Amino acid sequence: MQAFVGRSAVITGGGGGVGQALALKLASAGAQVAVLDLSAEAAQSTAAAVSAAGGRALALACDVSDPESVAETTEAIVGEWGSPHLLCNAAGMQVYGRTEDFPVETWLKIIGVNLTGAFLVCRSLLPHLAKEGGAVVNVASLAGLVGLPYDAAYCASKGGLIQLTRSLAKEFSDRKVRVNAVAPGGVNTAMLDIPFPEDGDPGVLKTIPSAVNGLCEPETIANVISFLLSDEAAHITGTVLPVDGGLSA
Ligand SMILES: NC(=O)c1ccc[n+]([C@@H]2O[C@H](COP(=O)([O-])OP(=O)(O)OC[C@H]3O[C@@H](n4cnc5c(N)ncnc54)[C@H](O)[C@@H]3O)[C@@H](O)[C@H]2O)c1
Numbered sequence: 001m002q003a004f005v006g007r008s009a010v011i012t013g014g015g016g017g018v019g020q021a022l023a024l025k026l027a028s029a030g031a032q033v034a035v036l037d038l039s040a041e042a043a044q045s046t047a048a049a050v051s052a053a054g055g056r057a058l059a060l061a062c063d064v065s066d067p068e069s070v071a072e073t074t075e076a077i078v079g080e081w082g083s084p085h086l087l088c089n090a091a092g093m094q095v096y097g098r099t100e101d102f103p104v105e106t107w108l109k110i111i112g113v114n115l116t117g118a119f120l121v122c123r124s125l126l127p128h129l130a131k132e133g134g135a136v137v138n139v140a141s142l143a144g145l146v147g148l149p150y151d152a153a154y155c156a157s158k159g160g161l162i163q164l165t166r167s168l169a170k171e172f173s174d175r176k177v178r179v180n181a182v183a184p185g186g187v188n189t190a191m192l193d194i195p196f197p198e199d200g201d202p203g204v205l206k207t208i209p210s211a212v213n214g215l216c217e218p219e220t221i222a223n224v225i226s227f228l229l230s231d232e233a234a235h236i237t238g239t240v241l242p243v244d245g246g247l248s249a
Contacts (some may be wrong), residue, residue: 005030008084013043013091017189021222036062043048064117083128089118114157133176169238178237185244
């Protein structure tokens with residue numbers, strides 16, 4: 001049960017539903033956890049939950065889409081704990097909208113957080129993970145595997161994140177860093193509250209069976225991420241594992 005004793009983990013979006021569940025899971029298995037979030041309060045809240053459960057956590061405000069913020073945060077983590085061993089990119093955002101009306105600023109923001117953000121964090125932390133060997137899990141989405149309506153930017157960002165994962169897995173394979181992705185279907189977190197376009201056709205959601213039913217709890221995703229980060233997954237890299245109740249089958 002103490003699979004991560006002596007390991008330091010970094011979780012972006014650690015103040016969110018999946019990120020918090022993962023922080024608690026990894027800490028309960030012995031890891032010390034750096035909780036990064038755009039919201040300092042959310043990061044602090046997760047770190048407090050980890051501490052209350054007897055674990056060790058560091059809360060850091062970080063905008064993953066900002067190279068300077070990522071560099072400063074990396075410096076802070078390494079200064080505190082030395083080079084980390086594990087990374088989960090869970091920071092993400094979603095905005096639904098009709099493509100013909102979709103503001104380019106919103107498109108760039110979504111790509112900036114979901115795709116460029118993961119790249120920036122990997123760029124900054126992978127050299128540290130490579131020192132002793134490590135593992136990365138990127139939180140992609142069913143939306144990276146199939147098309148979802150009114151969701152072009154999010155789908156494109158998550159599809160890109162899956163390809164980023166595969167590329168990095170090969171690039172770092174000789175440096176003992178594994179890089180994988182999970183692709184959740186619907187997860188019961190704040191992200192589900194994002195409004196569907198008012199003039200959108202809700203009928204299209206019937207083509208996505210899990211949009212209403214079949215949600216899972218964030219702990220279900222955290223369990224799978226934890227497995228992929230652990231030594232039990234030692235021979236798994238460059239893969240994208242759907243955690244969607246079979247939706248993408
Ligand atoms: N909830 C779902 O149904 C679902 C499904 C598939 C994939 N996902 C993915 O799971 C991941 C976790 O999302 P969640 O469901 O826990 O939602 P959430 O909204 O609870 O958590 C997302 C977290 O990311 C943080 N964040 C947003 N922009 C950021 C930035 N620029 N820098 C740092 N942090 C930032 C938010 O503050 C928030 O705490 C996301 O990548 C999301 O796309 C979620």
